[in-house]
Amino acid sequence: MKLSRAWMKISPDLLPFADAASETLPLGRMARLSLFQVSVGMVMVLLIGTLNRVMIVELGVPTWLVAVMVALPVVFAPFRALIGFRSDQYKSVLGWKRVPYIWFGSVWVFGGLAMMPFALIILSGDTFAPPIVGQVAAGLAFLIVGAGLHTVQTAGLALATDLSPVEQQPRVVAFLSVALLLGMLFSALIFGALLADFSQLRLIQVIQGAAVVSIVLTLVAVWKQEVRNPVATAPDRARPAFQDAWDSLRRSDQWVRRLTAVGIGSVAFSMQDVLLEPYGGQILGLSVSQTTLLTAGFAAGGIAGFVRAAKRISAGGDAHRVAAMGALIGAAAFAGVIAAAPAGSGLLFAVGAACIGYGGGLFLHATLTACMRAAPPAQIGLALGTWGAVQATCAGGAIAIGGVLRDTVSGLALRGSLGEALATPVTGYVLVYLIEIVLLFATMAAIGPLVRPVGTSLHPDPLQQNHVRIGLAGPREAS
Numbered sequence: 001m002k003l004s005r006a007w008m009k010i011s012p013d014l015l016p017f018a019d020a021a022s023e024t025l026p027l028g029r030m031a032r033l034s035l036f037q038v039s040v041g042m043v044m045v046l047l048i049g050t051l052n053r054v055m056i057v058e059l060g061v062p063t064w065l066v067a068v069m070v071a072l073p074v075v076f077a078p079f080r081a082l083i084g085f086r087s088d089q090y091k092s093v094l095g096w097k098r099v100p101y102i103w104f105g106s107v108w109v110f111g112g113l114a115m116m117p118f119a120l121i122i123l124s125g126d127t128f129a130p131p132i133v134g135q136v137a138a139g140l141a142f143l144i145v146g147a148g149l150h151t152v153q154t155a156g157l158a159l160a161t162d163l164s165p166v167e168q169q170p171r172v173v174a175f176l177s178v179a180l181l182l183g184m185l186f187s188a189l190i191f192g193a194l195l196a197d198f199s200q201l202r203l204i205q206v207i208q209g210a211a212v213v214s215i216v217l218t219l220v221a222v223w224k225q226e227v228r229n230p231v232a233t234a235p236d237r238a239r240p241a242f243q244d245a246w247d248s249l250r251r252s253d254q255w256v257r258r259l260t261a262v263g264i265g266s267v268a269f270s271m272q273d274v275l276l277e278p279y280g281g282q283i284l285g286l287s288v289s290q291t292t293l294l295t296a297g298f299a300a301g302g303i304a305g306f307v308r309a310a311k312r313i314s315a316g317g318d319a320h321r322v323a324a325m326g327a328l329i330g331a332a333a334f335a336g337v338i339a340a341a342p343a344g345s346g347l348l349f350a351v352g353a354a355c356i357g358y359g360g361g362l363f364l365h366a367t368l369t370a371c372m373r374a375a376p377p378a379q380i381g382l383a384l385g386t387w388g389a390v391q392a393t394c395a396g397g398a399i400a401i402g403g404v405l406r407d408t409v410s411g412l413a414l415r416g417s418l419g420e421a422l423a424t425p426v427t428g429y430v431l432v433y434l435i436e437i438v439l440l441f442a443t444m445a446a447i448g449p450l451v452r453p454v455g456t457s458l459h460p461d462p463l464q465q466n467h468v469r470i471g472l473a474g475p476r477e478a479s
Helices: 001-010 029-033 035-059 064-076 077-088 097-125 131-163 166-194 198-221 242-250 255-270 274-282 288-314 318-345 346-374 376-416 426-452
Strands: none
Touching: 001 198, 029 035, 029 131, 029 166, 029 198, 035 064, 035 097, 035 131, 035 166, 035 198, 035 274, 035 288, 064 077, 064 376, 077 097, 077 131, 077 242, 077 255, 077 288, 077 376, 097 131, 097 198, 131 166, 131 198, 131 376, 166 288, 198 426, 242 255, 242 376, 255 288, 255 318, 255 426, 274 288, 274 318, 274 346, 288 318, 288 346, 318 346, 318 426, 346 376, 376 426
């Protein structure tokens, strides 16, 4: 609490999201609530960053299999819209709408991480069990963790908007998104330090510690945050139909094009998620600690992009134009990552990874804001849930596709099927990065018709002028 009060004394000009605080959700309480996002970011780094590199490089698991495992949480991603909608309409005699979803989601995360070390032991071949047992066990652990992450994040963001005034909700969502990236940044630094002297036993200890820290952070985040309201969750209260609400949203305001751009851009930014660290280790010879730190640079770039997008859009900039700029920066960053291999430059690789994060931050914040503005007033929660479902589903599928492509193409290249000039391990990586560049230009083409002409502005401060249309959980019920 002392730290929160110290931050509040700093000028708002130096704190981009200080204006997100309000009387009902002061900065200290909002900072505590954001711990659920820190927990989610920590687990994401563990799954996408540390574990995928260890399984590929240290345990020798095929890249395509690791990519499929990391992408398994995408199976649950399409249900994010339904989770947000159902938490709005939850029936409970206890009077809580969001806390039950957050709590059970955190338990799933804990359970998946708890079984992960044993699955990795079997997967490593140190037992007499057949390989398929380890593969199934590891895949099940990834799936359980992913289901928990989607549930915690969706219900947690909805709770945050319930606690904040309507006009402050966009800034609260932005604050929590930055908390997610900060969680990724500091977790990557900590994991990198802990795994500097790598061993399988140390990896198991890190995973088990992360499981405990995750559930503790989530418990602290939601403790006494949601006010009980038995009237709002009464079992006999009328509930709208999900399908009717979805059909109405789908037919409004170019949602097909908007979601198409979100999907293509998410694929373009995500195909490399399980490839950057192995690329650094296999092609550039970086250590486990060094490649884990790349995730920190990626997260730092994402934070910078998120802050920049928030400032630009709040000043009246077009959200679609900001999203297109993020795609353009991402394309240039992937070109830099490709150039790092022939140059043998770890520095160029690190800068490229950070710029990918920056472009992705611009793109995600801008498309999220665009969906918030385009949604009908009574369907904000469903709209943001749909954005999350499309983004997560496309990102997860892209992770699997990227791994399969890399393994297939590299295998052909090393066998000489693609010619002597391409008979190197880097070939598969480069093809994936080139595809991502093409998809980013396709994203800009999809966004183009949605961009406002230069010189036009809807409002001097679009976020505040549209405050009645902005939210996460839809119309707030009387407490």
